[in-house]
Amino acid sequence: MLLAIDCGNTNTVFSIWTGSEFISTWRIATDQQRTADQYYVWLSSLITLGKIKVDITDVIISSTVPRVVFNLRILADRYFNTRPFVVGKPDCALPVDVRVDEGTGVGPDRLVNTVAGYDLFGGDLILVDFGTATTFDVVDADGAYVGGAIAPGVNLSLQALHQAAAALPHVDIAKPQRVVGTNTVACMQSGVFWGYVGLVREICNRIKAERARPMKVIATGGLAPLFQQTDALFDAIEDTLTMHGLTVIHNFNIGKN
Numbered sequence: 001m002l003l004a005i006d007c008g009n010t011n012t013v014f015s016i017w018t019g020s021e022f023i024s025t026w027r028i029a030t031d032q033q034r035t036a037d038q039y040y041v042w043l044s045s046l047i048t049l050g051k052i053k054v055d056i057t058d059v060i061i062s063s064t065v066p067r068v069v070f071n072l073r074i075l076a077d078r079y080f081n082t083r084p085f086v087v088g089k090p091d092c093a094l095p096v097d098v099r100v101d102e103g104t105g106v107g108p109d110r111l112v113n114t115v116a117g118y119d120l121f122g123g124d125l126i127l128v129d130f131g132t133a134t135t136f137d138v139v140d141a142d143g144a145y146v147g148g149a150i151a152p153g154v155n156l157s158l159q160a161l162h163q164a165a166a167a168l169p170h171v172d173i174a175k176p177q178r179v180v181g182t183n184t185v186a187c188m189q190s191g192v193f194w195g196y197v198g199l200v201r202e203i204c205n206r207i208k209a210e211r212a213r214p215m216k217v218i219a220t221g222g223l224a225p226l227f228q229q230t231d232a233l234f235d236a237i238e239d240t241l242t243m244h245g246l247t248v249i250h251n252f253n254i255g256k257n
């Protein structure tokens with residue numbers, strides 16, 4: 001079985017892949033100080049509580065937080081007796097090309113999403129990922145990653161409003177009943193919600209115009225269904241896009257050996 005690990009700036013997701021399906025997925029807050037032993041205690045406790053029979057033989061890691069990778073490598077080596085594949089490292093090959101400016105580093109999560117998007121939907125895609133940042137990744141006709149755009153994440157924007165303006169409270173993102181709010185919370189929710197609807201639509205439209213070809217828009221991330229309630233911004237929503245990409249990359253590398 002494969003243990004797929006996606007470490008983001010806010011949360012780290014662990015999923016167990018049998019070769020045909022994910023049988024369990026767990027999420028934990030990303031903490032650069034968490035040790036391999038702490039990861040294992042947490043993970044093994046969840047496996048025991050869920051009464052899941054697992055035999056992890058392989059591990060693959062995608063991490064946007066470099067300092068976390070060290071302890072995740074130790075976790076794989078010490079407790080599962082395997083050398084993990086780490087996306088972005090020389091020994092972890094990708095089944096797609098990366099065509100960006102020389103010397104430019106691309107986040108592993110964006111590369112993994114590209115691989116997954118191409119595997120599931122083919123080429124000519126715009127992948128919108130609602131994470132700590134809201135990212136737009138462009139997948140060429142042959143599956144290559146060719147760039148994109150990065151905007152502040154939705155929750156990050158709300159947090160910045162709350163921290164920078166003393167009179168503004170912390171609010172949860174939600175679709176407001178009306179555009180014109182009649183109280184502070186409603187005003188903030190309207191500004192953020194409709195602001196991001198406009199941001200997503202405008203960036204996607206400009207990418208399509210610049211590429212001069214039909215393109216599908218695929219969304220992922222916890223807030224994707226919320227924004228899909230408006231004007232059908234996306235052609236599809238894929239909750240497990242990143243995890244699927246990790247399994248594809250793992251299979252590609254195993255096949256090369």
